[in-house]
Amino acid sequence: MSTRAKDSFLLGILLSSVVGTAQAAERVTGGPMPGYPAMRAATIWLQASGTSEAQIEYWPEGRPSERWKTEPYELLPETDYSTHVRVEDLEPGQTYEYRVLIDGEPQPSGEASLRFRTAPLWQWREDPPAFTIALGSCAYVNDEPYDRPGQPYGGGYEIFDSIAALRPELMLWSGDNVYLREVDYDSPSGMNHRYRHTRSFPPLQRLLQGTHHIATWDDHDFGPDNANGSFPLKGSALELFKRYWANPAYGLPEAPGVYTVVSYADADIFLLDDRYYRDHDRQPEMAGKHMLGPAQLRWLENALLASRATFKFIVNGSQILLSQRRVEGWRNFPVEYRDFMDWLVKADVEGVFLLTGDRHMTRMSRLARDGTYPLHELTCSPLTSGVRDPSKDSQDPQVVEGTEVNQRNFCTLGISGPEKERVLTVRSLDTWGNQLWERKFEESELK
Numbered sequence: 001m002s003t004r005a006k007d008s009f010l011l012g013i014l015l016s017s018v019v020g021t022a023q024a025a026e027r028v029t030g031g032p033m034p035g036y037p038a039m040r041a042a043t044i045w046l047q048a049s050g051t052s053e054a055q056i057e058y059w060p061e062g063r064p065s066e067r068w069k070t071e072p073y074e075l076l077p078e079t080d081y082s083t084h085v086r087v088e089d090l091e092p093g094q095t096y097e098y099r100v101l102i103d104g105e106p107q108p109s110g111e112a113s114l115r116f117r118t119a120p121l122w123q124w125r126e127d128p129p130a131f132t133i134a135l136g137s138c139a140y141v142n143d144e145p146y147d148r149p150g151q152p153y154g155g156g157y158e159i160f161d162s163i164a165a166l167r168p169e170l171m172l173w174s175g176d177n178v179y180l181r182e183v184d185y186d187s188p189s190g191m192n193h194r195y196r197h198t199r200s201f202p203p204l205q206r207l208l209q210g211t212h213h214i215a216t217w218d219d220h221d222f223g224p225d226n227a228n229g230s231f232p233l234k235g236s237a238l239e240l241f242k243r244y245w246a247n248p249a250y251g252l253p254e255a256p257g258v259y260t261v262v263s264y265a266d267a268d269i270f271l272l273d274d275r276y277y278r279d280h281d282r283q284p285e286m287a288g289k290h291m292l293g294p295a296q297l298r299w300l301e302n303a304l305l306a307s308r309a310t311f312k313f314i315v316n317g318s319q320i321l322l323s324q325r326r327v328e329g330w331r332n333f334p335v336e337y338r339d340f341m342d343w344l345v346k347a348d349v350e351g352v353f354l355l356t357g358d359r360h361m362t363r364m365s366r367l368a369r370d371g372t373y374p375l376h377e378l379t380c381s382p383l384t385s386g387v388r389d390p391s392k393d394s395q396d397p398q399v400v401e402g403t404e405v406n407q408r409n410f411c412t413l414g415i416s417g418p419e420k421e422r423v424l425t426v427r428s429l430d431t432w433g434n435q436l437w438e439r440k441f442e443e444s445e446l447k
Contacts, residue, residue: 251273
């Protein structure tokens, strides 16, 4: 072979290597997304374009010389090339930088540096830390071939960057986080397509990468509109939810679902499942009519009694306090609703605050209760879906004046102050992060 031919051959090998590396560098299609924050561990969700192996290489923030790698995790067709990488043996209250390796190749990301943070260990040592939880519901991502004709239903995707810019410690997705279409929810593969399409949406990636995420669902990420426990593919829906989110648990062995509790500092977040066991809202009133079902309700009561958190956030897809019976809500299940509300007073559970979504508008409601503190509910919606005008509903005397929002928005829960004197600050912010309203609650007001 001539010198020129050899040079040409070697150049070809070099170019093939560069192209191969560039192709490998584009193989992460969704995430990475940190899941619930634990003190000694973290879970990173990610999805790739094909069969491969994923690892997380991580190090304490600012100390890149101290690097570790997780074991490799297989990305296989049966999980649509997604996985939950477990990072363990960490220290509490620490920030770690990391990068994703696919088949040993470092993957690019939209952030200068990817980070996750372990939950703080503060008990018996210091005041609980200040922290912020961002939340929202109803995140519709347009997909023209399968959307209804006419004006696109989704928009305002800048909201995802606005949330990311605040750098909250936690992002709470309170339902309708994915919108299954008619073409999706008649097959598990169709539902998976919708999850993949939404999770790989480019405007969402900065938020996915920028903080920790937990979620519950409502009808549109469970099945058809207003779906209940009769949905024949609810088992597949649950498996997909577990595939795409990284919560600490999913129901109980004897009673599956998406319900669980997540703890951070002095807050406990009780994620409810309002679909898996739900009867239809229009079922006649009777003792056996359920939204949550006996097993989940007993779990919730026991979990609330076991909680030592200052603030106990109960998160549900459907509204809880809404007094209008013509729309979905727990009030359409009057026996179960009254039983729980009566129990909540008798058990003297302090610090309860309700968080819901679903309604394509934001408002705060307040329920006065004899012998104890008023119960508040924040309904925060929508993130990117269509908007409902609150004036079209009949007036609800429980709505807190000045809190109705009829535009795309998200909310934040800021918790601060010394132990025993904590303050909860609730805000609604528009697509660009401008504050729409604010309300403060002293710890003593929820006792």
